Amino acid sequence: MNPEFIPLFWALALFETKHFIADFLLWRRDPESDAVYGHRRVIAHAALHAILSLPAVLIFTRSVELIAPIFAVEFYVHYHLDWLRAQIIRVRGLEPGDTRFWMIFGFGQFAHQMTYVLILAILVRAVSP
Numbered sequence: 603m604n605p606e607f608i609p610l611f612w613a614l615a616l617f618e619t620k621h622f623i624a625d626f627l628l629w630r631r632d633p634e635s636d637a638v639y640g641h642r643r644v645i646a647h648a649a650l651h652a653i654l655s656l657p658a659v660l661i662f663t664r665s666v667e668l669i670a671p672i673f674a675v676e677f678y679v680h681y682h683l684d685w686l687r688a689q690i691i692r693v694r695g696l697e698p699g700d701t702r703f704w705m706i707f708g709f710g711q712f713a714h715q716m717t718y719v720l721i722l723a724i725l726v727r728a729v730s731p
Contacts, residue, residue, distance in 0.1 A: 609661045610722060616658035617718040624651050625714075636688035644688075648681035655721070662725040672721055683713050 628650065635641040652673045659669055687710040690696075696703040 610726065613658040613661045613722055613725070614718070616661070617655065617722075620651070620654035620658070621714060621718070624654055625711075633688065633692060636684065637692040639685060644681060644684060648677050648684065651680045652677040658718075659721070659725065662729050665728075668725075668728055672724065676717060676721065679717050680714065683710050683717075686710075 624647070629647055632643065635643050638644075655673070655676055656669070659672055663669065687706055690706050691703060694702065696706065698704075
């Protein structure tokens, strides 16, 4: 393996680990508050995701000028993806027994993963000569 790719794999592993911890071990979904725009629980959840991304980002940079916007964008995107998922599920009256529930849930998870791919692309480009 090309040694230049090793940091990328470690950062991806850290993103995946933090996502599992924040979304599945620490997060307790509440359909009522999840669908309320600006609810403090959902804001705190999105902030936790952004904070827990720091180890992955620090593999590539210590630049506050780069870390701060990544933090802000991840918070913003994560919050709105979760809020949108909750809105769609609430408005359509979907339950975990519905196929469409899992399609919406799965798309949200996919969108989160693509956010990490984008963050990694930005970091790699920023630190490449």
